[in-house]
Amino acid sequence: EEEEEEEEGEDTKPVALYLSVVINEIAWMGTNVSHSVDEWIELYNNTTSTVDLTGWKLVSADGGPDITFATSSIAAGEYFLIERTDDNAVSDTPADLISSFGNGLSNVGEDIELITPQGKVIDSVMASSTGWFAGVAATSGPSYISMERIDSLLPGSDPGNWASNNRITKNGLDAGGNPINGTPKAENSVSKDFTYLPNGLTTTEDLTLTYLGSPYLVEKSIAVSGAKLTVEPGVVIKFKPTFSLNFMKITQGSLAAVGAADKEIIFTSSSTEPQAGDWGGFYLEKSTALLKHAQIQYAGKIYNFDGPPYTYGAIKIDGGRLTMKNSFIEKSQTFGIRLQNSTSSQIINSEFKENPGWVNINREAAIYITNSNPIIKNSIFEDNKIAILVESGKPTIQNNAFIGNNTAIWISELLDTISGNTATNTARGIHFAYPNSSQAEISGENIIWPKTNLPYTVKNVILNPNTSLNIEKGVMVNFVGGYFQKKFIVKGKLLANGTPGQPIMFSSMDYILFTASSTGSVLDNVVIKNGGYYGGFPPQEKGTVIVENVTDFTVKNSLFDSNIVAGLELVNSTTTIEKTTFKNHDTYYKPYRPSRAIYVRSDPCPVMSQMTLEDNFENNLVDIDPERCNP
Incomplete structure (x- = not known):
């Protein structure tokens, strides 16, 4: 809650309002180069005027830090960077203040307060008894990730108002010239209305696309190699239509996009007038994917560069495994799902609508199966040309509803694993013929x-x-x-x-x-x-x-x-x-x-x-x- 301005003190300056300046980001773990030595804290000015920090204090219960600001100020809507010991913690950005931090920030939590010259606590982070609310120190995975404030207008004492930097939006370099997992002197990654990725995203480390920072606007492609990409519930990822490659590729890694009924994950086009084929979909090579409560829209782009044209559909699995539940694929320009050399994929309680397949190779199917044995059940296929095309393999196809398709199931050999399905307004139930024949x-x-x-x-x-x-x-x-x-x-x-x-x-x-x-x-x-x-x-x-x-x-x-x-x-x-x-x-x-x-x-x-x-x-x-x- 904001407090009214109080009467002037002895220094004749008005007492600042509660949360006028806040503790905005804390690198309590330091950086990858110098852990405890390169700690830093960032303040942020919520007001529309410059705030004079002369005589203000930033103190912790154990005295590290115990800082009294001398002649300092913070401009309206700007950041104030405090680095420990020297100006190398964020090597490419000058510090606004350098201080010793005493014994440094404890890795198990601190109580830190920002106090005016009149003794008024303007903001606080009380984490000595609970541990730090966010941030990551040394781990077997990505390390030294700062703790960012989500909403600068909400109390810093609320643990729910803090999150770790999402490792996608970053700013600054450490003393070794490496990107810092934080945003010193820049908008916090978890505060952004959207996250723009003009060059796509490439990672060989486990990475999470967090709800804080969504939606993600992606130009070019997302590439994950030998790592796990996690997508949090409610995240929206928008790929920009472009003549270049614009898809998501997972190579010998994994994708986990697990949403909820009230927080679906959406992969779609960024266009205000989206069309089938705006982006290239997913290509998982010798990888696994788990999709729950996810929507995939307007994918299936056909690429035509120097060689023959090709497509990944909305999802292509080659030599890996897909588990898809309670999800929806619609308006792919080509396939909904292309399963190739996959032995244990599952597609359950999902829906496929208006996925025409690829007429160029006479594989006009929502799901196109080669040398794979998936389980497909309790799903709805609506207004596709061919709902399921089995070129080779032995899928289990049970209790699905086929509505308004030209062909429900196309098989190239007789299968005893098809049962309990229904078809309405569908010209062909099970069509038995070789593809292209x-x-x-x-x-x-x-x-x-x-x-x-x-x-x-x-x-x-x-x-x-x-x-x-x-x-x-x-x-x-x-x-x-x-x-x-x-x-x-x-x-x-x-x-x-x-x-x-x-x-x-x-x-x-x-x-x-x-x-x-x-x-x-x-x-x-x-x-x-x-x-x-x-x-x-x-x-x-x-x-x-x-x-x-x-x-x-x-x-x-x-x-x-x-x-x-x-x-x-x-x-x-x-x-x-x-x-x-x-x-x-x-x-x-x-x-x-x-x-x-x-x-x-x-x-x-x-x-x-x-x-x-x-x-x-x-x-x-x-x-x-x-x-x-x-x-």
Whole structure:
């Protein structure tokens, strides 16, 4: 609290108001060069007028320091530097006063008072019983960090009004010419409305971006090598859009940005009209990152210098680990997250919005995964082109919500680690194809095509020879693409065993072709719908399911519905058809050529029992072609 001016004393000068001049910074630990000898104290004038310090005292309880100012003054809004012993403590800045400090400042705390000639205590720091409120002496990490006052208008006796210099904003050199971890005769790092980093930031020592001093305005890049960068809750870091590199790189180190629900950490653009790609995002090389309650906005810049263009997305992890919880990535120009060679990353309870991926390399994904096995769960993906693209690896993708994406999950091999996800206003649930390709191949022994909450989309699929594929009940597969680009070539053994309540469904394919090497394949409780092909030059016609030169093929308990050319086309194959329905094969696919339920191009005729034929062409007269194959 401020006190009113008192009546004039014997020296005819008015008594100063409380906190008119304050103890603003204390280097009780000295500097890296001369620890106790190079101690210093800084005063600050809060007023709009010069204050005459003649006769004032700066004293401690143990007499070190015990200073009486002679003919001294401190200008309005300026600083007054007191150095111990000589003028070398801050070698590049002249001291306003040099004093012995007696036995020096104790490293375990002091009670220091600033007193007027009338004996009025103007300010005090009472730290003898508690220890110094801030500052760092010798440690295994960064040492000799000054104690700075946060608000010069609040009491110095309040421990919460002090903090250590943040080691980003500094001023002055020690006796060895090294930067001082403090701000003698300059604004305290913890008092700034914002911190400007015109040359970015480079460190090989552990460093904390403190809330005091935020927001940080960064030109160029932040580079951390072999060290840990910690970001305190509530910190805002703004990267300035520029033609040069402007990203954050961690090399063989770590990043810990742990915010809180009411104090999120924000990494963003400094532009008043921000756009996707204003800055380059994070690149973590053989490093770890922990992000909680963090937002990353407008990153994913594409760099195009002398070589080919490249991008880090919002976050790129190469050979390290990312743990991300309760965080949000939006409006990256390219990827949200690029995971490469990462075995144990976790992305949980987070949100990805409007991250289009990189069209230049056909990797248009919010999360792009290569040779990595992350856990991605309980997260929201909204308005991305591809939400999750798995080029290689085996991620666990559980209980996520996909809203308004073109594709929820793109996989290049079948995964049994996808479950519990939902998709709304999303064109493709799980798309199965190689990136940069319209094809996917299935090889191996006893491969499972697992059921998930989401339907599958495919273009061209090849089941290779000597491969057995079991499709789980309830799997839904929809073929997408242009004409004659929607094929399933079965060269191995396909076992599609649905149930009446959970049939396996194939729709909109050009055709499914079973070749001579697919002996023993079975379609049981399978729905085949809206397939068949006629087109091209010269024109080609293909039935929906083609069995060609196969010695043992079975269809039972299944439904062929609304296909063109033929529901089932048989060529020199031994086929058994049981309890199967063919319906709605009732269109001409070319003039005078009707679709058929079953088309036997060459003997033998199939073995059929308990067939159902409904609403096919001309009252079912040509359900089976040739007619001699009718049962």
